[in-house]
Amino acid sequence: MDILQSLENIDKYVFHLINDEWTFSWLNxxxxxxxxxxxxxxxxxxxxxxxxxKDKQLAIPFLLCSIVTFAITDVTSASILKPMLARLRPCQEAGPDFSVNALVGCGGLFGMPSSHASNHFGLATFWFIAASCYLKQKWYWVWLWAVAVCYAQVYVGKHYPGDIIAGAILGIIGGNITMQLLYYWMQLQNKRKNTRAYG
Known part of the structure; x- marks a missing residue:
């Protein structure tokens, strides 16, 4: 059995645990x-x-960069990588040998990477770094938020854990990209501010 097949089997086993064995009616x-x-x-x-x-000068760049983060991760995951990787969602593979406890509709045909994971991890990454750099605060809660949303995606039967991991990696990359955009934006604002002060 090759490595890819082994990873596939592990992914489906973990999916079965979360989507079937670890489900409770009060948690649904x-x-x-x-x-x-x-x-x-x-x-x-x-x-x-x-x-x-906390910082009025940061508010507009923060908002716009958050929107850009979402746009990058959502378009890349949904419109580029899902059709390219063409990995079926769990509900699309359901059958006699593979059951899915689907709490929501199946959605699209392909599931890797998860757009929920890429979008939320993208925002979590951007928010965490931005808060650390400009507010001197560590927003550890953003990671719990992103993980909770992603866990729910597996729980309801929309994605395999592997789809989530791929989406999280994409999100982290996207969040770092837009953090660079915010950095240069704030540098430019400070230069203009200093120019007006000494001009």
Whole structure:
């Protein structure tokens, strides 16, 4: 058995644990809630408000770079990598020898990388580095947030754990890219500020 087949078997085994053996009726509602975009709107508003209160100069660049992060990770995962890698979602492979406890609709045909994982890990990466650099705060909670959303994706039957890992890697890369954009943006703002002060 080659390495890829071994990894595939491990991935499906872990999926079975999360999606079947570790499911509970009292937990289903929470997992469905975690993966809904509307659930996190108050969080997004709260983060932006916090940034604005701490550093008004950072607020607009932070908001726009967060949007750019989401755009990069979402387009790359959904429109480029999923069709290229063409890995079927668990629900597309369900049959007599492979069962899926699907709590939501199947969605698209392909699942790698997970767009939920790439988007949330992208934002988590960007937010964590930005808060560390400009607010001198360590937002460790962003990683728990991203992991919780991603775990819910496997729990409800939308993705294999491997899809999540691939999405997380993409998100971390995307978040680092937009952090560089924020860095140069803030440098430019400071230069303009200094020019006006001494001009």
């Amino acid at each position: 509602g929470l997992m469905l809630l975690l993966r809904e975009p509307a659930t996190w709107v108050p969080l997004y508003i709260g983060v932006l408000f916090f940034i604005y209160k």
